[in-house]
Amino acid sequence: MDEKRDILSMTLPELRDALTALGEPKFRASQVYRWLHQKKAQRFSQMLDIPSKLRDRLDAEFCIKSLFIARRLASSVDDTVKYLYRLPDGQHVETVLMHYHNGWRLCISTQVGCKMGCAFCASTIAGFVRNLEPSEMLLQIMETERDAGEEISGLVLMGIGEPMDNFENVIRFLALLSDPDGRGMSLRHVTISTCGIVPRIRELADRKTGLTLAVSLHNPTNAGRSAVMPVNRRYPLEELMEACRYYFDKTGRRVTYEYAVMEGENDGESDAKALAKLLHGQGAHVNLIPVNKVKERSYHATRRAAQQFMQRLERLGVHATVRRTLGSDIQAACGQLRHEADTQDTESR
Numbered sequence: 063m064d065e066k067r068d069i070l071s072m073t074l075p076e077l078r079d080a081l082t083a084l085g086e087p088k089f090r091a092s093q094v095y096r097w098l099h100q101k102k103a104q105r106f107s108q109m110l111d112i113p114s115k116l117r118d119r120l121d122a123e124f125c126i127k128s129l130f131i132a133r134r135l136a137s138s139v140d141d142t143v144k145y146l147y148r149l150p151d152g153q154h155v156e157t158v159l160m161h162y163h164n165g166w167r168l169c170i171s172t173q174v175g176c177k178m179g180c181a182f183c184a185s186t187i188a189g190f191v192r193n194l195e196p197s198e199m200l201l202q203i204m205e206t207e208r209d210a211g212e213e214i215s216g217l218v219l220m221g222i223g224e225p226m227d228n229f230e231n232v233i234r235f236l237a238l239l240s241d242p243d244g245r246g247m248s249l250r251h252v253t254i255s256t257c258g259i260v261p262r263i264r265e266l267a268d269r270k271t272g273l274t275l276a277v278s279l280h281n282p283t284n285a286g287r288s289a290v291m292p293v294n295r296r297y298p299l300e301e302l303m304e305a306c307r308y309y310f311d312k313t314g315r316r317v318t319y320e321y322a323v324m325e326g327e328n329d330g331e332s333d334a335k336a337l338a339k340l341l342h343g344q345g346a347h348v349n350l351i352p353v354n355k356v357k358e359r360s361y362h363a364t365r366r367a368a369q370q371f372m373q374r375l376e377r378l379g380v381h382a383t384v385r386r387t388l389g390s391d392i393q394a395a396c397g398q399l400r401h402e403a404d405t406q407d408t409e410s411r
């Protein structure tokens with residue numbers, strides 16, 4: 063492991079402190095920061111307006127991390143591209159580039175693996191390995207932009223991992239991302255998705271970041287939800303809904319709900335009624351996704367089943383849409399590519 067400081071995870075004030083400690087004038091930090099976050103330099107030797115002696119010094123003290131494209135799957139039915147990135151320590155995460163309206167949206171991972179244990183999700187099968195560093199989240203954007211030759215205008219934290227379980231690094235990543243001295247992306251274009259870690263939802267609300275919050279619901283009763291999402295035993299629906307209302311009250315941003323339709327499990331009339339009751343009065347929007355088949359799991363649903371459930375909800379006055387399926391031909395479900403890469407690694411060893 064590299065012992066040098068991970069410079070892409072450092073804020074501008076931190077960089078300023080570090081460089082003044084090396085005896086450098088204050089403006090140097092802004093220069094270096096711009097090279098990193100705006101000009102996307104991958105090596106200190108590219109920073110041509112920095113004296114070469116300082117460049118060598120920087121190289122000795124800091125590292126600019128990078129990701130390696132281990133696999134790249136381009137859809138042949140639409141513009142979706144799925145990347146399997148190898149991290150500096152040899153672990154893998156997935157990133158998905160999607161064409162949306164007039165721009166490009168990226169779905170990034172926040173952890174290697176996941177602790178949450180949702181029964182239908184591939185990301186959790188091999189367990190949790192480690193949190194991603196802020197730099198490793200930023201680099202998923204930078205490397206993808208470099209590879210695709212496109213600029214990313216929207217971001218969703220919906221890849222591998224639970225962002226609220228890596229809260230500190232995610233908050234730091236968002237600060238770096240939106241810093242006007244850096245990339246300056248508006249957090250209005252960022253959605254963070256959570257399985258429902260209540261205290262973190264409240265903390266995020268208090269920070270008034272402008273983020274959109276998406277909550278993975280998947281079942282409208284405590285018994286049903288606890289059976290597929292262990293997190294529900296810790297933070298049951300009553301507490302979750304209260305936290306979502308708090309988020310809306312504090313930020314004025316409507317929470318969206320994710321609901322993976324699983325045939326025969328959560329798509330009946332009684333489920334629709336319970337969901338309508340749960341969301342009553344919130345003007346909430348429900349994103350329905352026919353559950354992606356994960357080969358270790360038996361859950362399944364057709365698009366038609368999701369549409370039928372949508373109609374049930376609409377009849378009960380709940381606004382719902384079936385999410386557009388992008389990259390259906392490369393749609394190894396969330397976490398599946400990484401899982402496959404790990405299995406292959408093990409098999410070939």
Ligand code: SAH
Binds near residue numbers: 276278320351396
């Ligand atoms: N941990 C966060 C974000 C990552 S998962 C969360 O739980 O929200 C992104 C979304 O994909 C979540 O809504 C998750 O429940 C959903 N998901 C996971 N596996 C799925 C599958 N097999 N089919 C459909 N959606 C799935």
